[in-house]
Amino acid sequence: MSKVAHYLQEHLLGEVMTSTDAIDYFSTDNSIFSIRPLMVIYPRNENDIRKTARFTWQLAERGKMIPITARGSGTDQTGAAIGNGIILVFSAHMNRILEFDSKSGVSNVEPGINFGKLQQTLHTHGRFLPSMPSSGEYSTIGGAVANNASGSDLIKYGELKKYVTGLRVVLANGEVIETGRMNKKELNRKLGLTSFEGEIYRQVDTLLEEETKVLGQSQVDVLKNNAGFNLIDIKRKDGSFDLTPLFVGSQGTLGIISEVILNTEFYNPETTLLMATCDNIDQLQIIVTELNKLSDLPSAIEIIDGNLLREAYAINGSVFKGLLEAPFPTFCLFIELDLPRDRLLKKVTKKVTKILEKYATTVKVEYESSQQDKIWKLRDISSYLLSHNQGVNRAIPIIGDGAVPYLKLGEFLIGLYKIFEKTQLVPSLWGHVGAGIIHLQPRLDINQVGDRQKIFKLMEEYYALILSLGGTISSESNDGRLRTPYLSSMYNSELMTVFEKMKMIFDPYNILNPGVKFGTSIDDLKSILRQSYSIDRLFEHLPRN
Numbered sequence: 401m402s403k404v405a406h407y408l409q410e411h412l413l414g415e416v417m418t419s420t421d422a423i424d425y426f427s428t429d430n431s432i433f434s435i436r437p438l439m440v441i442y443p444r445n446e447n448d449i450r451k452t453a454r455f456t457w458q459l460a461e462r463g464k465m466i467p468i469t470a471r472g473s474g475t476d477q478t479g480a481a482i483g484n485g486i487i488l489v490f491s492a493h494m495n496r497i498l499e500f501d502s503k504s505g506v507s508n509v510e511p512g513i514n515f516g517k518l519q520q521t522l523h524t525h526g527r528f529l530p531s532m533p534s535s536g537e538y539s540t541i542g543g544a545v546a547n548n549a550s551g552s553d554l555i556k557y558g559e560l561k562k563y564v565t566g567l568r569v570v571l572a573n574g575e576v577i578e579t580g581r582m583n584k585k586e587l588n589r590k591l592g593l594t595s596f597e598g599e600i601y602r603q604v605d606t607l608l609e610e611e612t613k614v615l616g617q618s619q620v621d622v623l624k625n626n627a628g629f630n631l632i633d634i635k636r637k638d639g640s641f642d643l644t645p646l647f648v649g650s651q652g653t654l655g656i657i658s659e660v661i662l663n664t665e666f667y668n669p670e671t672t673l674l675m676a677t678c679d680n681i682d683q684l685q686i687i688v689t690e691l692n693k694l695s696d697l698p699s700a701i702e703i704i705d706g707n708l709l710r711e712a713y714a715i716n717g718s719v720f721k722g723l724l725e726a727p728f729p730t731f732c733l734f735i736e737l738d739l740p741r742d743r744l745l746k747k748v749t750k751k752v753t754k755i756l757e758k759y760a761t762t763v764k765v766e767y768e769s770s771q772q773d774k775i776w777k778l779r780d781i782s783s784y785l786l787s788h789n790q791g792v793n794r795a796i797p798i799i800g801d802g803a804v805p806y807l808k809l810g811e812f813l814i815g816l817y818k819i820f821e822k823t824q825l826v827p828s829l830w831g832h833v834g835a836g837i838i839h840l841q842p843r844l845d846i847n848q849v850g851d852r853q854k855i856f857k858l859m860e861e862y863y864a865l866i867l868s869l870g871g872t873i874s875s876e877s878n879d880g881r882l883r884t885p886y887l888s889s890m891y892n893s894e895l896m897t898v899f900e901k902m903k904m905i906f907d908p909y910n911i912l913n914p915g916v917k918f919g920t921s922i923d924d925l926k927s928i929l930r931q932s933y934s935i936d937r938l939f940e941h942l943p944r945n
């Protein structure tokens with residue numbers, strides 16, 4: 401154990417690990433990249449985080465850099481949960497529900513709590529937290545907040561930032577702050593503080609005032625945009641101010657979250673599910689457009705394409721039983737209505753069915769929950785693609801997180817299929833089509849030089865397509881390292897400078913997750929590419945003696 405690790409172990413309650421086993425494990429997340437950390441720390445409480453941050457800050461003041469990367473379960477697909485310094489792992493100890501008010505539905509939780517477990521608890525109180533990522537059974541709330549995650553219910557309930565009302569955050573120098581929306585008077589009090597917190601409020605306020613015109617350029621006409629920082633929601637027209645939306649989605653680059661305050665929604669266990677098939681892109685575009693015009697929006701409009709159906713059927717045909725059989729349609733749609741079983745549901749179901757009967761090839765309405773589970777299993781067949789190895793080829797996460805305005809969906813799909821035709825790869829698609837989000841993970845062998853080159857060619861063409869349609873390169877997940885080199889093709893240099901200034905305000909020594917959102921080039925990405933990729937290690941790594 402190094403001197404630094406030894407010193408920290410003596411001063412922290414949580415474990416400090418430098419074993420080869422731990423370093424190996426934490427050198428990867430669910431991205432295609434690998435970086436070996438110096439050590440792994442499992443903080444027991446906020447004080448452990450504070451002491452770690454204070455220690456690295458003091459080292460940085462003396463010119464010695466040890467970066468800190470916060471980590472939940474490491475399911476991140478953009479290389480944002482790895483780093484060459486300290487990895488602070490929250491899932492081991494800081495994983496409790498601290499408070500839950502069953503009347504208001506507000507909950508205070510530690511960042512390392514598993515999303516799925518929190519959801520189960522909320523269900524027992526008749527509540528739920530929207531925006532659960534499909535990796536939610538394996539990942540943490542802290543990771544979801546830092547990524548501003550979303551789920552299939554995005555179209556009705558919005559993204560996670562809507563539900564995070566406050567945070568406790570450990571700043572780069574070890575100070576702890578509490579965030580939440582405040583009025584002008586409260587802001588003035590913060591502006592007068594002599595601490596680092598006060599300095600941050602003063603500088604952020606000034607930056608936002610000076611750059612008001614530039615801020616608007618970060619707005620993209622999509623349901624969800626995670627590229628860069630969220631600068632728009634900090635200061636409202638009424639003069640209120642809140643740093644929470646800035647921290648949400650900042651991927652541990654501005655501060656380390658030690659507690660999250662969440663709003664929740666009423667849980668409706670009796671949803672209605674419609675499944676439809678269609679045979680061409682034009683039909684799909686009309687259906688999605690018409691559904692988006694409804695005043696009572698579906699909670700999910702999901703899609704899988706014929707390529708995915710064929711590939712998944714070859715791996716495991718059992719989930720198709722009684723639902724679909726070959727020859728498979730070009731697209732299969734899943735539309736969920738999250739409404740109480742009353743007249744409104746009848747009315748909306750009738751409207752949705754009418755749209756589908758006009759433009760889709762087949763339509764099925766399902767009210768019964770066990771039958772719905774079977775249909776959702778079919779929607780989830782993308783997991784077969786991700787976990788099934790085809791020889792040495794793996795489905796790798798490189799280009800599947802863009803979103804376009806839903807009216808441009810047809811053009812997006814045509815463009816995607818063309819890109820893949822040129823590279824002679826088969827695109828198997830799925831995603832939140834109602835929100836213009838399409839996921840895909842091409843099968844490649846990242847150990848082969850030719851395939852490694854294809855990764856960068858595909859990314860270049862994919863981002864060019866998305867930007868030509870007015871979309872965003874990061875929607876569901878986030879920028880991480882993977883998309884950092886491409887951020888400047890989405891935003892102009894003025895806006896990129898504002899992002900950089902914001903980072904400097906919070907993290908002047910660049911201690912917090914460096915290389916994420918800033919400072920990673922395409923050559924840097926090439927140098928950290930893993931030799932092989934697999935999703936097999938999607939489980940928690942807890943401290944061992």
Ligand SMILES: Cc1cc2nc3c(=O)[nH]c(=O)nc-3n(C[C@H](O)[C@H](O)[C@H](O)COP(=O)(O)OP(=O)(O)OC[C@H]3O[C@@H](n4cnc5c(N)ncnc54)[C@H](O)[C@@H]3O)c2cc1C
Nearest residue numbers: 472473474475476480533534540543544546549550652657
């Ligand atoms: C199969 C699969 C499906 C996925 N589906 C979705 C999806 O549907 N929607 C979606 O949004 N994402 C999805 N993801 C991406 C990812 O799983 C989610 O964003 C998830 O919420 C990340 O949680 P985690 O605990 O694994 O975080 P990690 O991967 O550990 O970390 C993610 C980011 O959060 C930061 N972070 C973690 N904890 C803290 C903290 N306490 N303070 C500050 N920063 C912190 C990390 O530094 C990192 O930048 C998917 C990934 C996989 C592999």
